Amino acid sequence: MLFNSIDFAIFLPIVFLMYWFVTNKNLKLQNVLIVSSSYLFYGWWDWRFLSLIAFSTLIDYTIGLYLGRTSNTTKRKALLWISISVNLGFLGFFKYYNFFLDNFITAFSFFGTALSARSLSIVLPVGISFYTFQTLSYSIDVYRKKLEPTRDFVAFAAFVSFFPQLVAGPIERATNLLPQFYKKRIFNYTKAVDGLRQILWGLFKKMVIADNCAVFVNSIFDNHQDYSGSTLVLGAIFFAFQIYGDFSGYSDIAIGTARLFGFNLKQNFAFPYFSRDIAEFWRRWHISLSTWFRDYLYIPLGGSRVSKSKVIRNVFIIFIVSGFWHGANWTFIVWGTLNALYFLPLLLAHKNRHHIEVVAYDKKWPSIQSFLSMILTFGLTTFAWIFFRAENISHAFQYITGIFNISLFSIPEIRPTNVLVLLVFFIAIEWIGRRNQYAIETLGFQWKRPVRLAFYYALVIIILLFSKNENTFIYFQF
Structure with a gap:
């Protein structure tokens, strides 16, 4: 169901x-x-x-x-x-x-x-x-x-x-x-309403952001040989938002539904695409799985309190196992290995806990350095997602090869105007609500009741207008 x-x-x-x-x-x-x-x-x-x-x-x-x-x-x-x-x-x-x-x-x-x-x-x-x-x-x-x-x-x-x-x-x-x-x-009426609010945002993430991105992602990845490098980059970016909207959307609906019945589930996503390095990303992405592997695999292996050679071993074990957990395909193992390579220099330089607080916590906008760090981290993550989405290793390398040629600097063949507008709206709301458990948790309380209700009704209308068929969730296959 x-x-x-x-x-x-x-x-x-x-x-x-x-x-x-x-x-x-x-x-x-x-x-x-x-x-x-x-x-x-x-x-x-x-x-x-x-x-x-x-x-x-x-x-x-x-x-x-x-x-x-x-x-x-x-x-x-x-x-x-x-x-x-x-x-x-x-x-x-x-x-x-x-x-x-x-x-x-x-x-x-x-x-x-x-x-x-x-x-x-x-x-x-x-x-x-x-x-x-x-x-x-x-x-x-x-x-x-x-x-x-x-x-x-x-x-x-x-x-x-x-x-x-x-x-x-x-x-x-x-x-x-x-x-x-x-x-x-x-x-608890207040708790139940909060649960409904989180369910609404989760449905928006899944049915509007993820499913609309999926239309272009499927077309581009399935026919990658027909597209320019710039279009392939766009396809990878769309997949980054598809998988985030799909999986974090499910988590929001799950947490909100549990709240309707009086239960508190832990936060599973904490605005990971606003991370300034890969270590911060993995503290904010699929938190329940990351902490599971940390507590039941990484720490029992010795964690980072062992020799450097064993630290390197432990990092690769936890990321490769995490990749393999996602599916029986070499693409997931390569995806995990890539993230280990991203993460290892930060750990060895003792900078893996460098960014603890939310970016620009007490400011409206990030500093230039933070902004560039977020762009770099998102770029590295998106590159790794290519292996996650590809059908096999050969498909992934063909896709990457298709990116790095002169056509990378051409204008993309597709014009996904509606999706781009929706993504800008989505990113803006997520940025405004980045200090919360979920984006619109306290957003409505800052507005007067008519404006707040108008915002919720607008989300419902957008969902009705842009939702696709009853598409399954990506993580159901895992």
Whole structure:
């Protein structure tokens, strides 16, 4: 069920009314409603994969209980490895089986040995990369004794399957989200309105910015040999905004929807394209995944508190694994490697924490230095996005080769006037609201009520006028 579909527009009000007017007096019933609604929401795609969520939930719930009952180090490690094996085993089979098989066969054929093996027609379960990491973090935190294991199976099942963020995040930690299922929720009008406001902005990002950019991105990338270098640059820039509008739009809708039900999810995007270096970009882009890899992979490897050679190793491991998490394709590995190369000099020079505050925090405009730094960072990021969007390595290099020739200085063949106007409007609103959790969080409060309402109605009209068909979200494939 897509957030930008008629199905969800019917589903959400029904669940909302039942939640606050039917089950509101019983916390257990509210959690049962969340679980059943979440399973319906997920099963709308393919009910067969509900068994994976149920099995993963049961395994990690049981392992959590056993971890709470034993202090034996050997047993605790064995239990943790069962959780890791089950979760990563599911992920590895559904997402990477054919990738490893094909590359294994290719490697042997390179040495003159022909192997024959059958690839499987495996359907990737939607959101498996997200909910497996969420349940895995629970087991790890219980193992580390940062969290007491829960004995409330319904609350845990609700934590794993919570429909607003089930399919594409944010990847919530049990330490933040799980305790919220233990507490009685009381309807808060201000919080609900704030949630609706964030949903509106998320829909604008997805249906107006991302989907309109996608029209040109698909045409340019699919027919790159027919376009000039300047048009290919424009296509890469449009993809940068497409993936940002698509993914951060989903996160905004998820966080806003959760707020309607009295839950607080963590911010997943913090205006990453206003970053002044790659380190700052990765503190602001897909925050829930970046911090997950930091806490559960980078730091256990030693982080930056080891020798320089190991620091370099750790940086490449975390970025390459992050790239591979996105998909079973060498393009994602190259994308991760590129970002590691961008990031490493900052870390070795101890400048990776140089920009902590929001750019031009107490000013209207950035300094020239900050502006140029933002342009450079955006350019490096956009170049890396070419590999992310390309179908394969060959496609990516052909696209890049097409950019760097004399046609780079020509006038682009396409004239996406409407999209450019929408992007200017979008960037302006994001810049004004860059100090907030999301762009229009406090923007309306600075205006009188008629102006504020006019702005919201204008967003609705723009969505209705410029929205495309019910396009799926990019990160559903991950």
